[in-house]
Each structure stands twice: as structure tokens, then as C-alpha cells.
Amino acid sequence: MQSLRRILLGRRLSSEETQHTKISNPIALAVFSSDALSSVAYATQEIMASLSGSLIQAAGAGILAGAVGHAIFGWSIPVALGIVGLLAILAVSYRQTILAYPGGGGAYIVAMENLGDLAALTAGASLLLDYILTVAVSVSSGVAAITAALPALEGHNVSLTLVAIGFIALMNLRGVKESGALFAIPTYGFVVSIFLLLGYGTLKLVFAGGPSPVQVQQAAQHGSHLAGLTMVWVFMRAYSAGCTALTGVEAISNGTTAFRDPAGPNAAKTMLWMVGLLAVMFLGITLLAHRFGVTYQHSADPAVVAETLLSKLNKAILGDVSHGLPKLVYYVVQGFTFAILVVAANTAFADFPRLAALQARDGFLPRQFASQGDRLVFSNGILILFFFSGLLVWTFHANTDILLPLYAAGVFMGFTISQTGMVMHWRKVRGTHWHLKAAINGLGAITACVVLLDIAITKFIHGAWIVILLVPVLVVVHFNIRRHYVGVKSKLAASRTDAFLPTKHHALVLVNGIHRGVVQALLYGRLIAGDRVEALTVDLGADGTRESRAIEKLRADWTIYGMGVPLRCVPSPYRKIVEPILEEVDRLRLAEPELAITVILPEFITHKWWQQFLHNQSALRIKAALLLKEDVIVTSVPMHLPE
Numbered sequence: 144m145q146s147l148r149r150i151l152l153g154r155r156l157s158s159e160e161t162q163h164t165k166i167s168n169p170i171a172l173a174v175f176s177s178d179a180l181s182s183v184a185y186a187t188q189e190i191m192a193s194l195s196g197s198l199i200q201a202a203g204a205g206i207l208a209g210a211v212g213h214a215i216f217g218w219s220i221p222v223a224l225g226i227v228g229l230l231a232i233l234a235v236s237y238r239q240t241i242l243a244y245p246g247g248g249g250a251y252i253v254a255m256e257n258l259g260d261l262a263a264l265t266a267g268a269s270l271l272l273d274y275i276l277t278v279a280v281s282v283s284s285g286v287a288a289i290t291a292a293l294p295a296l297e298g299h300n301v302s303l304t305l306v307a308i309g310f311i312a313l314m315n316l317r318g319v320k321e322s323g324a325l326f327a328i329p330t331y332g333f334v335v336s337i338f339l340l341l342g343y344g345t346l347k348l349v350f351a352g353g354p355s356p357v358q359v360q361q362a363a364q365h366g367s368h369l370a371g372l373t374m375v376w377v378f379m380r381a382y383s384a385g386c387t388a389l390t391g392v393e394a395i396s397n398g399t400t401a402f403r404d405p406a407g408p409n410a411a412k413t414m415l416w417m418v419g420l421l422a423v424m425f426l427g428i429t430l431l432a433h434r435f436g437v438t439y440q441h442s443a444d445p446a447v448v449a450e451t452l453l454s455k456l457n458k459a460i461l462g463d464v465s466h467g468l469p470k471l472v473y474y475v476v477q478g479f480t481f482a483i484l485v486v487a488a489n490t491a492f493a494d495f496p497r498l499a500a501l502q503a504r505d506g507f508l509p510r511q512f513a514s515q516g517d518r519l520v521f522s523n524g525i526l527i528l529f530f531f532s533g534l535l536v537w538t539f540h541a542n543t544d545i546l547l548p549l550y551a552a553g554v555f556m557g558f559t560i561s562q563t564g565m566v567m568h569w570r571k572v573r574g575t576h577w578h579l580k581a582a583i584n585g586l587g588a589i590t591a592c593v594v595l596l597d598i599a600i601t602k603f604i605h606g607a608w609i610v611i612l613l614v615p616v617l618v619v620v621h622f623n624i625r626r627h628y629v630g631v632k633s634k635l636a637a638s639r640t641d642a643f644l645p646t647k648h649h650a651l652v653l654v655n656g657i658h659r660g661v662v663q664a665l666l667y668g669r670l671i672a673g674d675r676v677e678a679l680t681v682d683l684g685a686d687g688t689r690e691s692r693a694i695e696k697l698r699a700d701w702t703i704y705g706m707g708v709p710l711r712c713v714p715s716p717y718r719k720i721v722e723p724i725l726e727e728v729d730r731l732r733l734a735e736p737e738l739a740i741t742v743i744l745p746e747f748i749t750h751k752w753w754q755q756f757l758h759n760q761s762a763l764r765i766k767a768a769l770l771l772k773e774d775v776i777v778t779s780v781p782m783h784l785p786e
Contacts, residue, residue, distance in 0.1 A: 165403045168413050173327035175398050176417040178277055178391030178490035181483045183424045185284050186388030187432055188452035190219050191439040193384035222381045223429040226388055227422045229590055233392050234418040236562050236587030238411050239580055240396050245407030249397035250561035257567035266560040267502055268617035272610055273553035274491035278532035282307045283541040285484030291454040292477035300541040305533050307485045312529040315492040329482030336479045341427040344460040383598040388425050390554045397494045435459040496524025506628040507621040552610040555595040562588035650676045652743045657700045660745035660782030665708050667780050668743050678710045683718050720761055721768050741776040742769055750786045
């Protein structure tokens with residue numbers, strides 16, 4: 144097993160090798176920006192899907208009809224520009240957060256220091272949920288991209304998604320530096336392929352004139368058909384849908400400690416590169432989708448994944464992709480889209496374990512989350528993220544149309560709390576230009592809060608209610624875990640004065656036959672309890688049965704090998720093993736309350752690890768039950784079987 148661990152995970156790293164795990168800016172861009180950069184593959188798609196839904200509703204209500212209705216798709220441009228404006232505000236705000244908290248300035252840390260436990264746990268819970276959704280959404284979108292290019296894989300989305308998530312989890316168990324080096328190729332390959340596609344599409348529009356879709360011609364003529372509250376509602380829905388492009392923006396601030404020194408300035412530079420690339424790609428895809436008349440509509444069947452907007456845009460720009468160079472380029476773009484969407488899960492696998500470890504160190508999550516594995520990564524957090532994201536994929540059939548409405552609410556909750564905390568931070572530390580810095584973070588908090596309300600209103604019935612409900616539930620769980628740890632600590636401290644030395648000791652050896660392990664257990668019982676040793680066996684059979692004959696043989700052998708220790712046989716007419724033993728222990732304790740009882744279980748250990756599963760199951764059940772008894776000591780006496 145140790146050899147298999149070394150093959151899968153690599154050699155163990157000592158605590159002194161922490162610096163070995165630090166990553167450079169180019170690798171960090173791949174590790175922490177893949178989530179944000181990959182969102183361009185589905186952000187415009189969600190805007191178009193929202194506008195398409197509004198078009199269907201308006202047509203059904205008789206507000207729009209026919210070609211006039213297609214003018215609504217022209218709204219994707221102002222929606223995208225508004226989202227890029229919000230991206231710029233958040234980028235400047237989070238750059239200040241990174242420089243102010245070079246040791247890691249995620250929403251949880253900022254809120255804990257400046258706003259208190261409740262705000263910190265709300266931000267932490269929302270981000271934990273967001274990371275789980277990031278893995279499920281990103282990998283599901285990647286698989287959808289590859290099944291659009293390879294129709295033969297359709298119908299296998301769930302299994303392909305689970306395999307991809309498992310691969311990402313395994314690579315992260317090997318370490319952030321190793322996973323980042325591997326995943327840099329898909330990230331940069333995707334960026335280059337998208338820029339080449341956008342460049343070719345732009346040239347095609349400039350020199351070839353491009354198509355003249357109906358919505359381009361009629362957007363200006365028929366925009367007045369939507370007015371008042373209807374126009375506001377359509378814009379709000381499209382804007383909240385497109386804000387999936389901003390998920391992952393906070394990832395760099397959460398993972399600042401993974402950067403090489405100086406960590407703060409390096410993380411700030413990487414943030415600017417990420418925002419610039421994201422803005423250009425998102426706007427470019429939206430503009431070209433608008434100009435080439437590419438739209439998207441959610442599948443009516445939850446089990447069926449529709450062809451992605453990016454796949455349609457590739458075909459619209461490249462023309463006939465059934466052969467030749469266009470076919471090759473189409474497959475390259477779709478391949479890199481699949482790769483980066485799978486790699487985007489790496490951002491969550493890098494940040495989720497760190498955030499869980501921080502909360503565990505503060506006592507709000509089980510302390511196992513704060514333990515680092517052989518490769519200096521928080522292995523338990525990685526495994527938990529793998530489990531819950533896989534469960535989401537299986538539950539929702541790897542369908543991004545269902546998963547995406549759950550997506551943005553949690554992250555904007557974290558945005559709002561983080562930026563509010565930064566305003567309080569500047570008020571406390573002050574310093575040079577603190578008013579300006581506080582104003583920038585205040586603007587970030589206000590805009591993030593407005594978008595959060597937009598998402599909560601427009602996506603509530605489409606799944607956002609799940610996240611809005613789960614966040615307070617998780618906060619309550621966090622507080623209960625903390626309360627438990629505080630209570631245990633106080634009880635352990637108080638128990639020092641309650642210690643007492645029992646006046647009598649009684650050893651109870653559990654037996655079901657005679658072998659060397661039983662003899663060793665009897666000798667050990669004599670060693671710790673002197674003459675107060677008793678053997679106990681459970682008779683499961685009626686007269687004449689195989690079990691009854693085994694008890695008769697045990698009685699006969701006991702006169703030879705029992706060393707004078709009394710053997711008591713307890714009948715069990717209902718064929719139970721654990722219950723009669725517990726009853727005997729209770730009887731002894733009631734008879735002599737000052738008695739210290741040690742229950743000794745002889746167990747044999749097999750040579751092969753897998754053989755152990757074939758034995759000792761009753762012993763495990765007995766030990767589990769006895770551990771719940773106060774003032775009862777349980778001891779195992781192992782007998783190692785020879786090879």
C-alpha cells in the first residue's frame with residue numbers, strides 16, 4: 144500500500160520543504176485563474192439562455208412576436224459591458240485586499256478580523272459551497288464541450304465528469320506545484336486558441352462583411368417594444384446569469400500564500416493579468432456571438448445536454464467543420480475548452496482545502512481538515528470536495544443548465560462581506576490615502592451587494608434558494624462544532640480534579656476457543672488483575688447444534704489450557720454476541736461500583752492486509768459497544784499469524 148501511495152502521490156515531503164511548494168506567477172495564473180478564465184465558455188451562453196427565456200415568456204404574453212422578438216438578443220452587449228465594469232471594480236478592490244493581506248486575504252480572514260465570527264462564517268460557508276459548485280459546473284461544462292465535438296460520447300456525461308473530477312483530485316493530492324505545472328498547458332492553450340478564434344472572426348467580419356443576422360438589423364428598431372419594468376426585469380435576469388463570468392475572481396486573494404516571495408506583489412500582478420484576459424475574451428465572445436447570430440436555449444430535458452454556445456460560435460466562424468483545416472481548428476478549440484474547464488476545478492481544489500483548514504484551526508470545522516498529508520497539502524479537504532462535487536454531478540446528471548443557477552449567489556455573498564470587511568480594515572489601520580482605499584472597497588461592496596440581490600431575486604425559484612438556505616444551515620453547524628470543541632476542552636481541564644484510583648481490578652477475557660492468543664490473553668489478565676480474572680464465552684446454539692458442540696469442546700479443553708481461570712458461559716437464545724457481554728459488564732459494575740473492569744479481547748493478525756477483513760468483525764463490534772461504557776477499559780491482545 145505504501146508503494147502504491149508513492150507511485151500515485153510521489154515521495155513524502157518534510158515540513159522543512161514548504162518552500163518547495165511555492166509557485167511562480169505563470170504557474171499561479173494557471174492554478175488560480177483557470178476558474179475565472181474558463182467561465183467565458185459558459186457566461187455568454189447563460190446570458191443568451193436568459194434572453195431566450197425572456198423572449199419565450201414575452202411572446203407567450205403577446206408582447207413580442209416573430210422577428211421583432213429576436214431584437215432582444217442585442218441586449219447581450221450592454222449586459223456584457225456592465226459585467227466587465229463590475230469586474231474592473233472587483234479587480235481594483237481585491238488588489239487592495241491582496242496587498243493588505245499578503246498572508247492570505249480571503250473573505251473569511253478579512254471578515255474574521257474586521258467583522259466578527261458571524262460574518263466570517265457566512266462568507267466561509269458561501270465560499271465552500273461555491274467551490275463545490277465550481278468543480279461540478281466546470282467539469283460538467285468541459286465534458287459538454289467534448290461531447291458536442293464527439294457525439295459518440297453523448298449519454299456518458301456523468302461517468303466522464305466523475306472520472307475527470309477524480310483525476311483532478313489525484314493531481315492535487317500530489318501537490319499544488321505539480322498540478323499547476325501540468326495544468327498550465329490547458330490554460331494557456333485555451334487562451335491562445337480563443338484569441339486566435341476571436342481574431343479570425345473579427346477579420347472575417349471586417350473583410351468579408353460577415354453575416355447580417357436579424358437581431359442586428361432590428362435591435363435599434365424594435366428595442367422600444369420592451370419598456371418600463373419589463374425591460375428592467377429582462378436586463379436583471381440576463382445580468383445575473385452572466386455574472387457567472389466573475390466566479391473565481393477572489394481565488395488569487397485566497398491563495399496568496401502559495402506564491403513565491405514577495406507573495407503580495409506577485410499575487411497582485413497575477414490578478415491584473417487574469418482580469419485583463421478575462422475581460423477581453425468575455426467581451427470578444429459576446430460581441431462575435433451577437434454579430435454571427437449565435438444564440439442558446441436551455442434543454443427542455445434535464446437528462447439531455449444541449450450543444451454549447453461556444454461550439455456553435457466555432458462553427459459559425461469557421462464555416463464547414465466537417466473536413467480540412469476548419470475541422471482541425473474546431474477540434475483544437477473544443478479540446479482546449481474541455482481541458483481548461485476540467486482544469487478550472489483545480490482552482491477550487493487549491494482554495495477549498497485552504498479555507499477548510501483555516502476554519503478547522505479556528506475550531507469551526509473538524510480538526511482533521513487542518514492536517515497536511517504526505518505532499519504538504521490538506522488531503523482531507525481535497526477528498527471531501529471530490530465527494531460532494533461528485534454527488535452534485537450524479538444528482539443533476541452533469542447538466543450545467545441546472546447547476547449554473549446555483550452558482551453565483553455564494554460567491555457574491557463572499558464578495559460583499561469581504562469588501563465590507565476591507566472598509567472596516569482601512570478605518571482601523573488608516574495610513575496613507577486610507578479614505579480613497581476605503582471608498583474603493585466600499586464601491587466594491589455596494590456593487591457586489593446589488594448584484595447579490597439581483598441574483599437572489601431573479602434566480603431564487605431556479606435554484607438560488609438552495610444556496611441561500613444552505614449558508615445559514617452551515618453557519619449553525621460551524622457554531623455547533625466550535626461549541627463542542629470548547630465544551631470538550633473545558634471538560635478535559637475540569638476532569639483533572641476528578642481522577643481517582645479504583646480499589647479493585649477485575650479482568651474479563653472474552654474467548655470462543657482455545658489457541659495461543661487466548662492463552663496470552665489469560666496470562667496478561669493474570670498480570671494486571673492477579674487472581675481476579677474470569678473468562679467469558681457466549682453460547683449461541685441450542686442443544687445438539689454445531690455451536691453447542693463447540694462450547695462442549697471448549698469446556699473440555701479449558702480444564703487443560705485454562706490455567707485455573709474460571710470460565711463462564713452465557714447463553715444467547717436470540718443468537719446475539721454483543722448484548723450478553725454488555726449485560727455481564729453491567730452486572731459486574733452494579734455489584735461492585737468501585738471496581739475497575741478491563742475487558743480483554745484476544746485477536747489474531749493475518750499476514751496479508753486483505754485477509755484482515757475476513758476476521759475480527761465481532762471484536763470490532765464488541766469494542767465499539769464497550770467504548771461507550773463508562774469506567775470500562777478495553778484491551779486487545781494481538782497474535783500475529785506466521786506467513
